[in-house]
Amino acid sequence: MSNKEKRAPPALIIIGMAGSGKTTLLQRLNAYLHGKEQPPYTLNLDPAVSELPYTPNIDIRDTVDYKEVMKQYNMGPNGGILTALNLFTTKFDQVVELMEKRADQISHVLVDTPGQIEIFTWSASGAIITEAIASSHPAVVLYVIDTPRCNNPATFMSNMLYACSILYKTRLPFLLVFNKTDVQSHDFAVEWMTDFEAFQRDVHERDDTYMASLTGSMSLMLEEFYNCLNIVGVSAVTGEGIDALFAQVDKCVEEYEKEYRPEMERLKKEKEERLAEEKKRNVERLLSDLTLDA
Numbered sequence: 304m305s306n307k308e309k310r311a312p313p314a315l316i317i318i319g320m321a322g323s324g325k326t327t328l329l330q331r332l333n334a335y336l337h338g339k340e341q342p343p344y345t346l347n348l349d350p351a352v353s354e355l356p357y358t359p360n361i362d363i364r365d366t367v368d369y370k371e372v373m374k375q376y377n378m379g380p381n382g383g384i385l386t387a388l389n390l391f392t393t394k395f396d397q398v399v400e401l402m403e404k405r406a407d408q409i410s411h412v413l414v415d416t417p418g419q420i421e422i423f424t425w426s427a428s429g430a431i432i433t434e435a436i437a438s439s440h441p442a443v444v445l446y447v448i449d450t451p452r453c454n455n456p457a458t459f460m461s462n463m464l465y466a467c468s469i470l471y472k473t474r475l476p477f478l479l480v481f482n483k484t485d486v487q488s489h490d491f492a493v494e495w496m497t498d499f500e501a502f503q504r505d506v507h508e509r510d511d512t513y514m515a516s517l518t519g520s521m522s523l524m525l526e527e528f529y530n531c532l533n534i535v536g537v538s539a540v541t542g543e544g545i546d547a548l549f550a551q552v553d554k555c556v557e558e559y560e561k562e563y564r565p566e567m568e569r570l571k572k573e574k575e576e577r578l579a580e581e582k583k584r585n586v587e588r589l590l591s592d593l594t595l596d597a
């Protein structure tokens with residue numbers, strides 16, 4: 304087996320608002336890879352999902368019962384989901400070990416996440432999960448968008464702001480997946496992201512309030528963010544665009560190897576050096592205390 308073949312398989316972390324189609328997309332990717340005889344390893348991190356169209360290799364529901372968490376901590380459903388994920392995260396190193404054990408038998412790792420995307424913008428568990436996966440696998444965030452629900456400029460903008468904060472928080476290669484293109488093509492979104500004036504025109508055509516001018520100015524700020532993105536349109540239901548999605552994933556993996564991995568290794572080395580330096584200082588202090596005592 305060559306070195307390249309021995310490398311850990313790419314991990315696709317599927318994030319998106321509730322109802323954007325994450326689970327349906329994961330099932331589509333799973334079926335596509337099985338069809339090519341390249342089975343993936345699947346993880347379900349959504350404790351509240353009632354039925355899954357696939358059988359995950361690791362399922363958070365086998366470890367934590369979010370309804371029990373709600374009862375014990377006296378929480379509503381949102382708090383219950385976040386706390387269940389926090390509890391599961393404390394064992395995430397074991398999850399990564401299991402993924403690593405199967406690395407040579409699988410083509411990809413597919414990770415389904417809850418629709419509470421604030422997990423990935425501010426919660427500690429989101430950062431721990433993405434960092435743990437990215438330190439052992441070339442990781443890519445697939446940010447899923449419900450295309451038909453985004454054809455309003457204000458909704459589009461708020462979705463992009465979420466995506467932007469997840470990109471800056473995780474720093475991982477990022478693929479915007481415009482889903483449900485069987486209902487509406489994502490061409491309008493590509494135009495809005497590449498032609499600032501077209502976006503301004505559409506904002507003011509539909510709405511002329513304070514919200515419209517706020518949305519307009521925010522889109523200027525997002526220009527740099529749009530430049531860091533890879534984009535693809537798919538339909539998780541019909542399977543349209545899945546080949547293009549995997550082509551984009553390959554590009555993102557290259558990005559990971561070129562940018563993320565060296566940066567991760569640099570930070571790791573810096574941390575090790577800092578710890579070694581601290582250890583050396585402590586030993587010196589101890590020796591000088593011993594000399595004084597003597």
Ligand SMILES: Nc1nc2c(ncn2[C@@H]2O[C@H](COP(=O)(O)OP(=O)(O)OP(=O)(O)O)[C@@H](O)[C@H]2O)c(=O)[nH]1
Nearest residue numbers: 320321322323324325326327417418483538539540
């Ligand atoms: N037309 C169409 N419907 C889709 C597509 N993908 C998902 N859906 C539908 O969108 C709804 C939500 O899909 P899910 O896959 O459950 O979405 P999710 O993001 O996992 O939802 P949460 O678990 O609540 O976060 C379901 O009714 C799906 O059938 C698509 O490509 N086209």
